[in-house]
Amino acid sequence: MNGLFLKKHIVLAALAGASLALYLIDYSVLGNSRDIASSFLGNLAFLPLYVIFITLIVEQIVRERERQAVMRKLNMVIGVFFSEVGNRLLRELSTCVATCGELKGHLLVGGDWKNDEFAKALDYLGRTDIKVSCDAGGKNRLKEFLIEKRTFLAGLLENQNLLEHEQFTDLLWAVFHLVEELEARSSFDTMSPSDTEHINGDIKRVFGHLSREWVLYMQHLKVDYPYLFSLAVRLNPMLDTPDPLVY
Numbered sequence: 001m002n003g004l005f006l007k008k009h010i011v012l013a014a015l016a017g018a019s020l021a022l023y024l025i026d027y028s029v030l031g032n033s034r035d036i037a038s039s040f041l042g043n044l045a046f047l048p049l050y051v052i053f054i055t056l057i058v059e060q061i062v063r064e065r066e067r068q069a070v071m072r073k074l075n076m077v078i079g080v081f082f083s084e085v086g087n088r089l090l091r092e093l094s095t096c097v098a099t100c101g102e103l104k105g106h107l108l109v110g111g112d113w114k115n116d117e118f119a120k121a122l123d124y125l126g127r128t129d130i131k132v133s134c135d136a137g138g139k140n141r142l143k144e145f146l147i148e149k150r151t152f153l154a155g156l157l158e159n160q161n162l163l164e165h166e167q168f169t170d171l172l173w174a175v176f177h178l179v180e181e182l183e184a185r186s187s188f189d190t191m192s193p194s195d196t197e198h199i200n201g202d203i204k205r206v207f208g209h210l211s212r213e214w215v216l217y218m219q220h221l222k223v224d225y226p227y228l229f230s231l232a233v234r235l236n237p238m239l240d241t242p243d244p245l246v247y
Helices: 002-030 033-094 100-107 115-127 136-148 150-156 160-164 166-183 193-224 226-234
Strands: none
Touching: 033 136, 033 150, 033 160, 033 166, 033 193, 100 115, 100 193, 115 193, 136 150, 136 166, 150 166, 160 166, 166 193, 193 226
């Protein structure tokens, strides 16, 4: 602590000495103490404005660095989510979409995708009214898988950084609601039309949030982690037969 205190005082003394030396040089060249004093007072008058200006810039830089640090942590959490749950869940839910073939065509992310392709995929998801039709077998698979992963999903909600990502939090709540609805039913073989429509609506909600977050996550990998993006492209849940091998 004393060493740091001493270093600060040395820096301050050096800056003061440099300022005094510059004023002495100015005086030796111009030889007019009145002009130098006037210039000094003028600069001193503007000093509070300089301090405010620099403070605002420094605060903006610090806030941006903090935001980027939080987003890096968030993207790590999102990456774990997709590795453990999201990719398989997206694959399972896509089979419940009536226009599955068309959907997969828009979400077959390639290694050469640019921002325009990602924007088009997001635009397609935003403007398309997905029709969901999930049979009893599909609901049972979803139920078993989500119940198995519920502890993992609950652990994600304990991460305080998720409070900074409202859309991803909405996705988790939608998934929790779906698993509760599925678990509350012992059988899906004799569901009424209104009950079937209700469950399909819950599946549609999860799929909407999940597919959007997946596209954004893939775009993040493309920019920041190309080597992870390469593997994610090969394991794209929209592929009929994902293959991690490089040929």
